[in-house]
Amino acid sequence: MIDAAVIHIVDDDASFRSAICRLLKISGYEVADYESATCFLRSIADAKPGCLLLDVQMPSLGGLQLQEELAKLSQHWPIIFMTGHSDLPTGVRAIKAGAEDFLAKPVSRDTLLEAIERALVHSAGIRESRDQLNSLRSLISTLTPREAEVFALMVRGKLNKQIAHVLGTSERTVKAHRHMVMQKLQVQSFAEAVSVAERVGMLPRSFVGRGEACS
Known part of the structure; x- marks a missing residue:
């Protein structure tokens, strides 16, 4: 498990958020949950970096739209989409835009935990490469x-x-x-x-x- 990573759950289904929160806390993760994409965006400035579990279909601002907003803000947190209305075009669009995974609800415990760990490891590798590149550019400067x-x-x-x-x-x-x-x-x-x-x-x-x- 990657240390110090917070799992941020953004889903308008309160019962689903509660269940996933319990599962992740039992599994040793620090968790934060939000009832909407708008709530998450309001909190992002003070939020600890981590992995985003994101519902596709939500009122007002959907998951794909939130993904676009995060890209505009240069927030490169790993995103795992979870949806009860899975369709191939949406999944392809999400992955092409940088999502780590696209899971259909209900998702099993093992599938979810494996997806989270895989996303965090991948994100850590990208962050390390980015840090090394910035260090080299600093030396060249x-x-x-x-x-x-x-x-x-x-x-x-x-x-x-x-x-x-x-x-x-x-x-x-x-x-x-x-x-x-x-x-x-x-x-x-x-x-x-x-x-x-x-x-x-x-x-x-x-x-x-x-x-x-x-x-």
Whole structure:
């Protein structure tokens, strides 16, 4: 079980919410429930991140509409839809929009718990990747404009003399800039520098495995 994750239940059926709340609390989860999508949106600013169990059909604002609103707010919580009126087009639409799962009511205990755990694990992986990417971008932002130019050219396999020619400087200066780039990006090899460039979108994946170019 993923620690510190809250399961948010959004469903206009009070008896269903109550039953799911009991099940999840017994299973060790912290739970919050809401009688409507509007109530959830009013509370989201203070809500602890977690997984959203969302009914499809609700008065005023339905589940798919709430999913759209959360996307606009850049709230990327994992969503599991639960519905008593399941249909394939709705399920496909929800999954294409990023939902983790689409379950038909009544849902069994094991199916629900497995779906929640799977969603939380997947979400944690995405969040970790996003954090790592932000960290790399932060490191790149510490480069001076000239170091950034050297970085962009070196990871494309340009030799020091080629970089010096392009930038109108000396090879010695280029070597000094490369050294600072490696230090600031906290990498030990050319391959690691290329990997950083790929991960932040500066290079296509086809650059993987290319040899080091220095002199």
